[in-house]
Amino acid sequence: MSETPSLTAQDALCAVMIAVSASDENIRTAELVKITNIINNLPVFADYDSDHVPRVSQTVFDLFDQEDGLDALFGLIRETLPERLNETAYALACDVAAADGEIAQSELRMLEEMRYELNIDRLHAAAIERGARARHMTL
Template sequence: MSDQIPHPLSPQDCLVALMIAVAASDENMRTAELVKIESTINNLPIFASYDLDRLRIMSQTVFDLFSVEDGLDALFGLIRDNLPETLNETAYALACDVAAADGTLNDRELRLLEEIRYELDIDRLHAAAIERGARARHLTI
């Protein structure tokens, strides 16, 4: 893993890492997913002070972790250690938005979202509401 990453990760780094993980989960990062991540970082208040250069570092971190056995477990360990619980639902909502950005959800994305729900201890009813909101925001005519 890269030596450039100061530990602990910021809460924003954790949010970005999860968004990247969802986009990369099917080994095919689509333009819509990348645009969604960058737009999210540029527009949401939680990222107001976030250094956009960290996006590249967090991307490389996720790719490095995905290239090793148990890398997903290591990613979730970093998230658990550095993301305040109060941001768990935010993290899940951002992950759902990235997954829905290209208009399709494949099996790998669905499995990763399920794992994120489990790892972040998102209540099933809350998860359903978050998923419904993401679906509503990304519908096309």
């Protein structure tokens, strides 16, 4: 395989969202819509070229096909993403996971791995998760 392409900080945030969506091997429309809305509306993506998303997606998928790909993905994210955006990355991942109204076991495991890899304090993670749950409640 060719060398893994470098990412920008915004690409790394996209990679986190794509990774949690793809973790259950079923990327749902609601998750894709959530990712698109996040990219189009959040200030952290204000100057982001959404044409990068297919390349970032392919990078995530290629890494998922490798034996140690998840470790490589998190290495790439930690290398690229400023530490001050780790909680932002986790919040985006939680919003994508909650977007379709159900969180699969594989998505829960991915979120757990993200908490660990991004060094998210457990109390902060619980608050982020609670906020995502509250934003995605239905009647």
